[in-house]
Amino acid sequence: MRRIAAHYLVSRGQVMPRPLVTLNDEGHIQRVEQWQRLDTIAQTEFYAGALCAGFVNMHCHIELSYLRGQIERGSGFAGFARKIGQVRGNFTAEERQRALRAADGSLWAQGVDAVADIINGETSLDMKAQSHIRYTSFAEVFGLNSTVEPMQQIAERWSGVSLTPHSTYSLQSDTFAATVTAAKRSNSPLSIHFLESEAEKALYQDEGSLAEWYGRMGWECDFLHHGSPTQRIVDTIDGSQRLLLIHNCFAEREDVELLQTHFGEGVSWVLCPRSNDYISGLRPPVELLREMGCRICIGTDSLASNESLSMVEEMKCFMDIPLRELITWATQNGAEALGLGDEIGTVEEGYRSGIVLLEGITADTNGELWLTEKTTSRRLI
Ligand SMILES: [Zn+2]
Secondary structure: OEEEEEEEEEEOOEEEEOEEEEEOOOOOEEEEEEOOOHHHOOOEEEEEEEEEEOEEEEEEOHHHHHHOOOOOOOOHHHHHHHHHHHHHHHOOHHHHHHHHHHHHHHHHHHOEEEEEEEEOOOOOHHHHHHOOOEEEEEEEEOOOOOOOHHHHHHHHHOOOEEEEEOEOOOOOHHHHHHHHHHHHHOOOOEEEEEOOOOHHHHHOOOOHHHHHHHHHHOOOOOOHHHOOHHHHHHHHOOOOOOEEEEEOOOOOHHHHHHHHHHHHHHEEEEEOHHHHHHHHOOOOOHHHHHHOOOEEEEOOOOOOOOOOOOHHHHHHHHOOOOHHHHHHHHOHHHHHHOOOOOOOOOOOOOOOOOEEEEEOOEEOOOOOEEOOOOOEEEEOO
16 A cells, blocks of 8 residues: 655646545555645655646657657658658667667656557557557558558557548548548547648648649549548548547637537547647647637657657646646546546546656645646656
8 A cells, every 4th residue: 555645636627735645556546635734644655746647648659769859840741751751761670669668668757657659560569568558559541542451450460559540631532431430340539630730721722732742743632522621520530439639730710610519529639739849830729729628638749759758848838727727638638538537547536547746836826736847747656
């Protein structure tokens, strides 16, 4: 048994002062109460700071961890994809595995319990099978000339792997439909890169950098009649399907309205602000999503477009938002979006989330907690 006390607990959108959390030997939470005088409670660990549940990182490509520092900031959307292609071949299988394990270790140490991870192959799957972290792996079907079969075979060989379309601009109609059908058969959510660049909407008007590139290559798209990325999703994905939309930088009010109406509770809006800043200097429309009552989640994206896989550093992009709301995005909302909401994501009796300590936070006179530039996180359980 372990007893952990701190200044605050942040869970389910609330701040509880003076929490005392009791866990059994398996690390399951047995009791959450408030302490009055700590010196009266035997064998209690006390920490200065706030406790929260383990984080859920809702977007990563951990197999790209070997690309850390290889692609400079500000490459832009097309430049980023081109550079990945150029440097990909420069690393051995062993270097890639070393980078994978280091990334997994740092996710665990900072307090990440679960990761929604995109894969393009099988290189990360042995590591994931041995990790303490719960990985949900989305085998991404990618490319205008691609078919569903290669990724389907990976999903059949490994547990915890399901299919997802890469985006609304990179798959023809039949492949997109086959991918969505496969995910539905396995009762898995989809994880779609969405409105990361303005070229995605422009493509449907036959304008912009994507349309020019496809034109140069002589590639034709058979899906532009939908009129927009949002309309394509609404037209072709059943409203009962669970859906993670990644990035959303160019989502406007009408996009959000259409998708919220079509999918209801089933759609989650995953923000990776440091990756958007790294690649294109963009910022997701967080105020619009908050105003419209969307389920917001946080992801780090990969080390190809980020200095670290730190959930706290992502949250620091939203320092004007109260900590209790940011923690809901980084924990409970992700757990619910992945169907793990009755096991992890909050600190309460019967749950088996990790326990994370946030140090370097600040409280205002109303008892509201805020991140500071100095805030860090580390796993206690
Ligand atoms: Zn991504």
